Amino acid sequence: MASIDVSDVITDATFTDRFDVYRQKEIIGLNGRVHTQEQRYLGVFGVVVPALRDGLDSRYRLHRKSNYEVSEKGIVIVTRFTLRNNTVGNQPDQIYWQRNRYLVVSIAPYLNFGEGFIIAQCESLEETDRNFEREMTPRLDFSRLENSFYLGVIPC
Numbered sequence: 001m002a003s004i005d006v007s008d009v010i011t012d013a014t015f016t017d018r019f020d021v022y023r024q025k026e027i028i029g030l031n032g033r034v035h036t037q038e039q040r041y042l043g044v045f046g047v048v049v050p051a052l053r054d055g056l057d058s059r060y061r062l063h064r065k066s067n068y069e070v071s072e073k074g075i076v077i078v079t080r081f082t083l084r085n086n087t088v089g090n091q092p093d094q095i096y097w098q099r100n101r102y103l104v105v106s107i108a109p110y111l112n113f114g115e116g117f118i119i120a121q122c123e124s125l126e127e128t129d130r131n132f133e134r135e136m137t138p139r140l141d142f143s144r145l146e147n148s149f150y151l152g153v154i155p156c
Contacts, residue, residue, distance in 0.1 A: 010047055010078055010117065017048045019097040021081065026089055036091060046079025048097055051121060073124040075102055078110055083120045094125065101125045 009015060021041040026034050051074035075097065077083070085092045085104045095102040102122035110117035 007115070007117065011045070011080075015047055016045045017097070018043050018045060019048060019077070019095050020044065021083065022094040022096065022101075023084065024091040024094070026091060041081070044079065044081045046077045046081065048075055048077050050074070051076050051123075073100070075122050077120045077122065078117055079120070080116050080118075083107055083118060085120075095122050 021044050023039045023041070024036040025039065027037055028034055075095070077095065083093050083095075083104050084090055085107050093104045095104065101124070103125050104120050104122050106121045108119050110119040
């Protein structure tokens with residue numbers, strides 16, 4: 001076990017990001033066929049980073065074939081939320097982050113750096129993914145009189 005506890009850093013708001021988890025439970029119907037029931041967990045916190053494969057950033061890895069192109073993209077998540085990969089009666093969790101959907105392919109306990117953390121590797125479900133772009137947060141318009149207080153200017 002590591003001699004340093006970084007659980008405070010991993011749960012710090014400056015490092016964490018929000019993502020949504022879609023959990024699908026398999027239910028056998030009266031006709032004997034399996035259908036899924038989806039449950040959503042919105043606004044889950046965790047550290048999300050792009051997955052690295054073969055020393056390259058997977059965001060830029062492109063597989064080209066004679067009749068199609070596929071971008072291989074993945075992410076790694078460290079969180080205290082219990083993510084699932086393929087278990088009996090459940091399909092693997094799907095993660096919605098940065099306007100892209102990912103499938104949890106492997107999970108491991110991340111006990112070296114604190115109690116209760118897991119690390120999950122996820123792969124993209126989309127053939128063509130949207131770019132990793134942060135959504136623009138609204139900014140204060142300091143030309144407006146009501147926002148000038150934040151600059152230390154007192155309106156007359």
